[in-house]
Amino acid sequence: MKKISLTIVSLVLLVACGKKNEEQAAPPVMPYKVVQVAPSSTTLLAEYPTTLEGVTDIDIRAKVDGYIEEIYVQEGQEVRAGQVLFKLETQTADQDAAAAKAKVTAAQVEVNRLKPLVDRNIISDVQLETAKANLAGAKSTYQGIIAKINYASIKSPVNGIVGTLPLRIGSYVxxxxxxxxxxxxxxxxxxxxxxxxxxxxxxxxxxGEGKSFQDKISKLPNVNLLLSNGSPYDQKGKIETFSGQANSSTGSFNVRARFPNPNRLLRSGGSGTIQIPTDLQDVILIPQNATLELQDKRIVLVTDKENKVKAIPVEVRPVPGGRYFVVDKGLNVGDKILVEGVGIVAEGTLIKPELVDNSTIMKEQESK
Structure with a gap:
C-alpha cells in the first residue's frame, strides 16, 4: 500500500511540475498598435514620360544654291517673323541680274521702235508682237534672278527661338x-x-464627365508637369487631344497636353513627366510601412476575432508622397491592421491589440 501511495504522489507531482513548466514556457501576449480600416478620400497621380515641342518647329532651309555669306543670329536668340537670319553670296546672281536687266531695256527699246511703224502701217504687227514677246521673256528672266537674289536673304517665317546652327560662314548650301x-x-x-x-x-x-469623347476630354482635370530635374513646373496644363486609334505595334494612344510658357522656361526637345490627377472618394488608405512585400505580393497583417495575426494579400496603388497605399482589393472597412511590429510578428501570433486612431497615424506619417 505504501508503494502504491508513493507512486500516485509521484505522478501528481510530475503533472503539477509539468503544468508549472508549461505556464512558465508560454510566451507573454505582447501589445501592438492596430488601426481600424475606415473609408477615406485622396488624389492619385498617374505619371507618364513626355517630350516637349513648341507650337511650331520649323526647319529653315535654303531655297537657292550658294555659300553662306552672313549669319545674323545666335543659337537660342529670340527672333521675329520676317527677321533676316542668313544671307547667301549673290555675286554671280547680281551679275546675271544686270545682264538680264540690260536685255529688258533692249527689248523695251525694240518695242518702242516698232510700235509707231505699225501704227502707220509701215510694217505688220507680227514684228511688234514678236518684240513684245521678247520683252515679256526678258522681264520674266530678270524677275526670276531678282527672286533668287531675294531668296538669298533667308528670313524667319514665325516668331520664335533659334535652334542650333550646324553650318558656318562659307558653307555651301x-x-x-x-x-x-x-x-x-x-x-x-x-x-x-x-x-x-x-x-x-x-x-x-x-x-471623365461629359457625354461625347471630345466633351470628356474638355472636362478632364488640369495636369501637372515635372521637369527633367524633378522640379514641378509652375503652370498647369490641359489635355487637348487623344489619337483616333491605338498604335498597332504598341497598343498605346498618343496624347497631347498644352502648357503656357510665358517665361520661355520650357524648350522644344525637352523632356519631363506628366502627372494626371484622379480624385478618389470612399477608398481604403493604409500606411505603406504597414505592409510587407513577399514573393511579388503585398501583405497586410490583420487581427481576427481571437486577436491572432493573419496575413492577407492586398492589391494597392501608391499615393503621391510615398507614405500611403490605396487598397483596391483584400481589405474591408472595419478590418484591424497592424501598424507596429510588421515584419516581426509571425502569422498566428496572439497579440494584445492597442487600437490607435487613424488621424494619429497620419500625423505620425506626415512628421517623418
Missing part, C-alpha cells in the same frame, strides 16, 4: 541640303506629347 540651317521654335506655348495604354485610356474616359 542648296535646297537639297539634308541638314537644315537651323530650326525656329515658337515656344510661347508648349505641347507635351505622351502615350497611355488602352486600359489607362479607358479608365480616363470612363471616369
Amino acid at each position: 542648296s535646297s537639297q541640303t539634308a541638314e537644315p540651317l537651323t530650326r525656329i521654335s515658337d515656344i510661347s506655348t508648349i505641347y507635351a506629347y505622351f502615350s497611355v495604354n488602352e486600359k489607362q485610356q479607358l479608365d480616363i474616359m470612363m471616369n
